[in-house]
Amino acid sequence: MRGYILNNLLTVTNKYVALLISSALFAALHSMNPGLSATPIGKPMMSGGDFGFEGSVVCTILCAALAILIIIFYERKSIEKTMVGV
Numbered sequence: 001m002r003g004y005i006l007n008n009l010l011t012v013t014n015k016y017v018a019l020l021i022s023s024a025l026f027a028a029l030h031s032m033n034p035g036l037s038a039t040p041i042g043k044p045m046m047s048g049g050d051f052g053f054e055g056s057v058v059c060t061i062l063c064a065a066l067a068i069l070i071i072i073f074y075e076r077k078s079i080e081k082t083m084v085g086v
Contacts, residue, residue, distance in 0.1 A: 002026050 002022060009018035033051065048055035 002025075005025060006018055006022040009021055013021075044050075045057050047053065048059065053059055
């Protein structure tokens with residue numbers, strides 16, 4: 001569903017606004033999940049507690065790092081493609 005919303009938003013706005021809106025909707029809907037806390041402390045913060053590993057700080061850091069690596073990879077690829085075309 002998130003991909004459907006994102007793709008439709010991409011047709012009416014730029015990719016950054018579309019991603020921001022899609023992410024906000026995704027976060028809002030998932031904030032209603034049982035076992036999710038806005039302020040986890042201690043071990044539940046590391047393990048995700050009742051929510052599971054995907055609710056942990058470790059998972060958040062890993063996902064953010066992977067997203068940054070993907071962005072860097074595609075930005076470099078885009079620059080290389082531009083340089084080859086010149």
